[in-house]
Amino acid sequence: MKKTIKDYQLENKKVIIRVDFNVPMKEGIITDDTRIKRAIPTIKYAIENGAKVILLSHLGKVKEESDLQKNDLYPVSIRLQELIEKEVFFSNKTRGKELEEKVSSLKKGEILLIQNTRYEDLIGKKESTCNEELAKYWASLGDIFINDAYGTCHRKHASNVGIANYLPSGIGFLVEEEINKIDGILEEDTHPFVVIMGGAKVHDKIKVIKNLIQKCDLLLIGGGMAYTFLAARNYPIGKSILDEESMEFCKEILNTEEAKIILPVDHLVSGSITSDKVSIKRICDTTELDMGFDIGPQTIQLFKEKLSSAKRVIINGPMGCFENPNYQEGTKEIYQYLTDNHIKTLVGGGDSAASVNQLSNPNKFYHISTGGGATLEYLEGTVLPGISVIDEKK
Numbered sequence: 001m002k003k004t005i006k007d008y009q010l011e012n013k014k015v016i017i018r019v020d021f022n023v024p025m026k027e028g029i030i031t032d033d034t035r036i037k038r039a040i041p042t043i044k045y046a047i048e049n050g051a052k053v054i055l056l057s058h059l060g061k062v063k064e065e066s067d068l069q070k071n072d073l074y075p076v077s078i079r080l081q082e083l084i085e086k087e088v089f090f091s092n093k094t095r096g097k098e099l100e101e102k103v104s105s106l107k108k109g110e111i112l113l114i115q116n117t118r119y120e121d122l123i124g125k126k127e128s129t130c131n132e133e134l135a136k137y138w139a140s141l142g143d144i145f146i147n148d149a150y151g152t153c154h155r156k157h158a159s160n161v162g163i164a165n166y167l168p169s170g171i172g173f174l175v176e177e178e179i180n181k182i183d184g185i186l187e188e189d190t191h192p193f194v195v196i197m198g199g200a201k202v203h204d205k206i207k208v209i210k211n212l213i214q215k216c217d218l219l220l221i222g223g224g225m226a227y228t229f230l231a232a233r234n235y236p237i238g239k240s241i242l243d244e245e246s247m248e249f250c251k252e253i254l255n256t257e258e259a260k261i262i263l264p265v266d267h268l269v270s271g272s273i274t275s276d277k278v279s280i281k282r283i284c285d286t287t288e289l290d291m292g293f294d295i296g297p298q299t300i301q302l303f304k305e306k307l308s309s310a311k312r313v314i315i316n317g318p319m320g321c322f323e324n325p326n327y328q329e330g331t332k333e334i335y336q337y338l339t340d341n342h343i344k345t346l347v348g349g350g351d352s353a354a355s356v357n358q359l360s361n362p363n364k365f366y367h368i369s370t371g372g373g374a375t376l377e378y379l380e381g382t383v384l385p386g387i388s389v390i391d392e393k394k
Ligand code: ADP
Pocket: 198, 199, 200, 201, 204, 222, 223, 224, 225, 241, 292, 293, 294, 316, 317, 318, 319, 320, 321, 322, 323, 348, 349, 350, 351, 352, 353
């Protein structure tokens, strides 16, 4: 078990919290502040317990001079200030005297946000290569390090991994919740355990499939990735998305795990994604010009039957191109079935989380994991570097 922020005495301590403020921005305006909101419980806990809080986060990518202004964290400090209803100090510098003075003048309960950690990438990619000197320097600013940036836990950067090597460390509430929820559903001994996979490409998900197929009783495959599996079984797929390089993998796993894998039997097809001329076809009737964009009604029915006795479900990847109103039905119906029947369901993946927000009610799910890449790697069974580096409870 990893130490958490609750395992430390925070009174008058300089607590460095790595948060994920990598929010979407358009011309300096934050277009979605969910990530800032989600970081607040840990920050609040720290200030309520008398800490001097120092926040580190990355924002976007910094490769050249012109990326600096685009990825300025200052607007985030303003938004945080509004949300937390408390003054938030900001250091425009990621190192140096000005920053050090701001740190040493912090009083207990005060918050300082440091400029985008990736400003350190401009010369020599110090943040992204986990530069030792930079990690040591940042560590020298504080007494305790807390990692609450779940979305970057699969990356080994100076601000999340490097720094933890030089300070007593723990995880924040967000990271704690994510790993408890994912471990919880994976380790629970209830069956049938059904995994539903979808999305665009098989390639991104091969390791997830390999790991989860060993644990689950059934694997339902929809979305774009189904076509590579169907092609591997010699079904016609027309012009639907095909991930050629994953064909061999699909053939192999279909051979070894045949009994567990359920593929679509029909789909919604069209000549192009922009056309409104949509028809329902059985997979075996797919013509050369058809492109499949959603699972069809018979597949929805089949998947529901397979889910009817499920005790727990992990779903990763939408069943169709849900961004287009013509192709939302499959994803929506599956979500509805899961929530109506109170089936314990964990949703992972960036687009999957977005599809739940758009088509269903996130509160009706056991957990919506916000990690994207981090969650995928966690589901692959990988130990995330941002978590493994954290001190263990004694
Ligand atoms: P996640 O982010 O949840 O891991 P992915 O990134 O793997 O999910 O997949 C999401 C994308 O898959 C969506 O943008 C969706 O439009 C696309 N997709 C789903 N079904 C199809 C399909 N039949 N053809 C092409 N793209 C699809």
